[in-house]
Amino acid sequence: xxxxxxxxxxxxxxxxxxxxxxxxxxxxxxxxxxxxxxxxxxxxxxxxxxxxxxxxxxxxxxxxxxxxxxxxxxxxxxxxxxxxxxxxxxxxxxxxxxxxxxxxxxxxxxxxxxxxxxxxxxxxxxxxxxxxxxxxxxxxxxxxxxxxxxxxxxxxxxxxxxxxxxxxxxxxxxxxxxxxxxxx
Amino acid sequence: xxxxxxxxxxxxxxxxxxxxxxxxxxxxxxxxxxxxxxxxxxxxxxxxxxxxxxxxxxxxxxxxxxxxxxxxxxxxxxxxxxxxxxxxxxxxxxxxxxxxxxxxxxxxxxxxxxxxxxxxxxxxxxxxxxxxxxxxxxxxxxxxxxxxxxxxxxxxxxxxxxxxxxxxxxxxxxxxxxxxxxxxxxxxxxxxxxxxxxxxxxxxxxxxxxxxxxxxxxxxxxxxxxxxxxxxxxxxxxxxxxxxxxxxxxxxxxxxxxxxxxxxxxxxxxxxxxxxxxx
Numbered sequence: 302x303x304x305x306x307x308x309x310x311x312x313x314x315x316x317x318x319x320x321x322x323x324x325x326x327x328x329x330x331x332x333x334x335x336x337x338x339x340x341x342x343x344x345x346x347x348x349x350x351x352x353x354x355x356x357x358x359x360x361x362x363x364x365x366x367x368x369x370x371x372x373x374x375x376x377x378x379x380x381x382x383x384x385x386x387x388x389x390x391x392x393x394x395x396x397x398x399x400x401x402x403x404x405x406x407x408x409x410x411x412x413x414x415x416x417x418x419x420x421x422x423x424x425x426x427x428x429x430x431x432x433x434x435x436x437x438x439x440x441x442x443x444x445x446x447x448x449x450x451x452x453x454x455x456x457x458x459x460x461x462x463x464x465x466x467x468x469x470x471x472x473x474x475x476x477x478x479x480x481x482x483x484x485x
Numbered sequence: 486x487x488x489x490x491x492x493x494x495x496x497x498x499x500x501x502x503x504x505x506x507x508x509x510x511x512x513x514x515x516x517x518x519x520x521x522x523x524x525x526x527x528x529x530x531x532x533x534x535x536x537x538x539x540x541x542x543x544x545x546x547x548x549x550x551x552x553x554x555x556x557x558x559x560x561x562x563x564x565x566x567x568x569x570x571x572x573x574x575x576x577x578x579x580x581x582x583x584x585x586x587x588x589x590x591x592x593x594x595x596x597x598x599x600x601x602x603x604x605x606x607x608x609x610x611x612x613x614x615x616x617x618x619x620x621x622x623x624x625x626x627x628x629x630x631x632x633x634x635x636x637x638x639x640x641x642x643x644x645x646x647x648x649x650x651x652x653x654x655x656x657x658x659x660x661x662x663x664x665x666x667x668x669x670x671x672x673x674x675x676x677x678x679x680x681x682x683x684x685x686x687x688x689x690x691x692x693x694x695x696x697x698x699x700x701x702x703x704x705x706x707x708x709x710x711x712x713x714x715x716x717x718x719x720x721x722x723x724x725x726x727x728x729x730x731x732x733x734x735x736x737x738x739x740x741x742x743x744x745x746x747x748x749x750x751x752x753x754x755x756x757x758x759x760x761x762x763x764x
Contacts, residue, residue, distance in 0.1 A: 323528075382553065383631075405724075475725060
């Protein structure tokens, strides 16, 4: 495995085309937080044909519900939550331009298929390393659904945010590959 | 009869909520050090390094180890010679949770099941009360994250499945959980009792110092065998592939009904948090 790939958001087709499962990536730029409740609202708006509070074209959503920031802190601990709960909503979001998702844990087949179809990738960040990951977040502001508290959508500015590609646009899956390599 | 004021309980619960979420136990840190050396996967070793660095940042900067600071699971061993004065016992615990999660800048993760509206103070706490001899109160706070709790189960097996069948069930269960519960996990196994008791002893098994074997040699052997088989799944740290899928397997067993063979599996993530105090 070679050194990490630095990527700047928003992501283009060309960016995701070069990514393969197992690649280490350092994300830079803007990413958006979103988990269960926010996903449901975005999904419902799309179903009703209404505009979204954020333009998802080329964007990356980070499945996180951060801990509250202490005075002087940009954000509290901010590690990934389990991605599977967003599976019901993700294909629809990819359809309108979402290019990347950051979380932890396995995705359903439908989501993996949608990633191939719409050219989007699924990254894992280290679950439970929220204090460490928060260090790569330089700015955070709530941009939608403030009433959801830790589930609100925030705009994050990140520098060298460390992730690894789990599902690429070619159908590869790092979880399956890794397990096969080390099972005995 | 010893009198303990309810406000003392609140203070202790508050302190334990904060400490358990900020300071990872020495037993867990020692396991990270030991298992990082045993991990064959370079990515897996890197995950261990991240977890150690994360624990250091949390400790030094007094921030939560993980943003999921859990539902507050509170185990209380109440001495039968204690008389609680000045307030309601359950309310005193909930007030401790309320204050601890606010003052510790911990995430409030409790919500209404249907509307999903947050209760905003992380109450109600999950309280398990046991009466014991003596005039002390032992309180353990074990914040439990949703990711690993979602990957837990109770199964009412047929006695014909036997010990080997039970082991297969545990290994299969951890396998299907895969990367979801934030491996390397701690596997709490509760065997016997009734439906609810199996789940409770599985959770209690998680409170044991990491890797301390069950004193019953048969169960100690079961733990060891399960740990080896689970690690042979190859799931590895964070599910990215590797030789360390579990930090430990802790099993507890009590007698069951002649018709039953209950098995509960309570997974915990590597942010294996619990702190205790005695009043």
